[in-house]
Amino acid sequence: MIDNPLQMVGLYIAINLLLNLALAYRVSATRQKTNVMTGTGDHEPLYKSTRAHIVNSEYTPIGLIGLIGLFILSASIWIIHAAGIALTMGRVLHAIGLYISADSTRPRLWGTLLTWLGQLITGIGCLYFSLTYTI
Secondary structure, rough: OOOOOOHHHHHHHHHHHHHHHHHHHHHHHHHHHHOOOOOOOOHHHHHHHHHHHHHHHHHHHHHOOOOOOOHHHOOOOOHHHHHHHHHHOOOOOOOOHHHOOOOOOOHHHHHHHHHHHHHHHHHHHHHHHHHOOOO
């Protein structure tokens, strides 16, 4: 059973690494299918898969760094959970939304908002715990 903050951070890192790998695989598979090795050409499926991977690669690392920061600063496991769940669900929903359409979709909107919420939690949490941390 996962019951300590370090294990929780490790869990969210693992899930997000696997999600990123799945999104990267989807880009590669779509490239093979369309025979477009650079850029996206006029292929909407390739555009959507590359956008999902690119945006995930932009937002996930900073979110995971925030989770590590919360752990280092001895944040509550509940704060780590709140930030980790928001980040992870946000990234999953955003990818689903882009899979549905290159245009705005509800999953994409909720994915963005949850990702931002995860970053807000980690940002405020790291600021708070860094200012109140005692050895």
